[in-house]
Amino acid sequence: MNDIEKRLVHRSHQEAMIEGKDGTIEEIYSENFESHSRGLPEHLRHGRDAMRRNYAFLRSAFSDMELVSDQETVEGDTIGLHWTWTARHTGDFLGIPPTGIQVTIEGFDMLKVRDGRIREAWIIQDNAHLMAQLQAAVQAGSTPA
Amino acid sequence: MNDVEQNKDLIRHYMEATWHGEDVEAQYGAATAETHTPSSPSGVPSMAQTAAYLRAALPDLKLDQSIIIGQEDRVMEYFSVTGAHRGAPLFDFPPSGRELTLDGETIFRIADGKIVERWSIIDAANLFQQLSADN
Numbered sequence: 001m002n003d004i005e006k007r008l009v010h011r012s013h014q015e016a017m018i019e020g021k022d023g024t025i026e027e028i029y030s031e032n033f034e035s036h037s038r039g040l041p042e043h044l045r046h047g048r049d050a051m052r053r054n055y056a057f058l059r060s061a062f063s064d065m066e067l068v069s070d071q072e073t074v075e076g077d078t079i080g081l082h083w084t085w086t087a088r089h090t091g092d093f094l095g096i097p098p099t100g101i102q103v104t105i106e107g108f109d110m111l112k113v114r115d116g117r118i119r120e121a122w123i124i125q126d127n128a129h130l131m132a133q134l135q136a137a138v139q140a141g142s143t144p145a
Numbered sequence: 146m147n148d149v150e151q152n153k154d155l156i157r158h159y160m161e162a163t164w165h166g167e168d169v170e171a172q173y174g175a176a177t178a179e180t181h182t183p184s185s186p187s188g189v190p191s192m193a194q195t196a197a198y199l200r201a202a203l204p205d206l207k208l209d210q211s212i213i214i215g216q217e218d219r220v221m222e223y224f225s226v227t228g229a230h231r232g233a234p235l236f237d238f239p240p241s242g243r244e245l246t247l248d249g250e251t252i253f254r255i256a257d258g259k260i261v262e263r264w265s266i267i268d269a270a271n272l273f274q275q276l277s278a279d280n
Contacts, residue, residue: 038248038271071252071264073221075149075214080221082252082264106183108250108266110212110223122212122223124250127270129185 001074005113009079012118013067017055025052030117037123062087062103069109080110085125089134090144099137100144105130149215152255156213156220159260160192164208164226166200168193174259181262186236186269189249195267202235203228203245210248220253230276238276247272 008028015024029048037045044054058065069083086104089096107125111118159173170176170193182188189195200206206228213222225248230240249267253260 038246039268071219071221071254073214073216073219073252075216078212078214080214080250080252106266108221108223108252108264110214110221110250122248122250124223124248124266124268126183126185126187126266127268128187128273129183131270132185 001077001079001113005116006072006074006079008113008118009081009109009111010069013069013083016051017058018065018067020055020059025055028118030114030119033117033119033121035121035123037121039123039125039127058087061089061091061093061098063090064088064102077114078110078112080108082106082108089137093134096134096138098144099134099142101133101137101142103130103133105133149217149220151258152218152220152253153213153215155255155258155260156222156253157211160211160222160224161208163192163196164206164224166196168197174261175263178253178260179262181264183266186273187266189251189265189267192265199226199228199235199247201233202240203230204232205229209246218254218256220255221250222253223250224248235276236273241276243275245272245275 011028015021025048029051031048033048033051035045044050065087067083067085069081072081084106088102090098105126110122112120159169162169206226209227210225225246227244227246229242229244231242247267251265254262
């Protein structure tokens with residue numbers, strides 16, 4: 001895997017997820033992209049449009065997103081890393097109205113690159129902890145400032 | 146065989162033995178490794194304990210998929226395990242007989258043939274969803 005290919009995962013986080021930059025998804029994801037992440041509903045797993053919808057949904061629910069990654073591991077066409085994601089909950093998320101709190105979770109990406117684009121993904125993230133933080137804020141009556 | 150391939154083999158054997166129900170934490174260094182895992186249901190303080198808890202609930206538990214990559218002193222593993230919920234309750238859910246799948250990812254750092262550091266998460270939220278759908 002060359003350096004441009006190693007950058008794909010970071011461009012996915014920064015340009016596609018955080019900034020929602022036009023055209024990035026087409027540049028960095030294969031048209032036939034497949035996510036193997038069970039945590040995602042079926043309609044967000046297949047094709048790069050699914051990835052676009054997934055990230056657009058995240059930006060509708062969260063703002064001030066930041067992602068810091070470490071432990072990058074590369075072999076052949078596959079790259080893996082560990083990350084910590086922080087964001088502010090400012091929009092509806094799976095029926096939870098905005099609480100305004102800052103949430104933090106960690107997770108892992110394992111991505112397979114083919115012909116210069118991300119072709120497959122195995123992503124595990126701590127959704128249990130995300131929901132726990134949001135539910136605790138709802139219980140406490142938090143609302144955005 | 147170079148160091149990376151040896152490290153990947155080490156993790157392959159460690160995980161196979163663990164899912165098979167053997168407690169090999171001390172043998173592979175995992176018992177004393179620095180462990181980074183969240184203090185949420187997705188955290189895995191001990192692979193052997195997690196495997197034992199799952200095997201009590203899913204007696205036919207088997208490793209369904211394992212993808213292992215390595216670079217320098219690091220090895221990353223994606224796994225998924227499956228089994229029918231025919232044993233003990235799981236997170237207070239009574240056995241339903243249904244097939245359940247759990248997956249997770251770990252990055253290991255290895256030195257001198259032992260695990261010295263580990264970052265791990267399992268997808269507990271997805272397992273809860275499967276359990277909730279069963280009952």
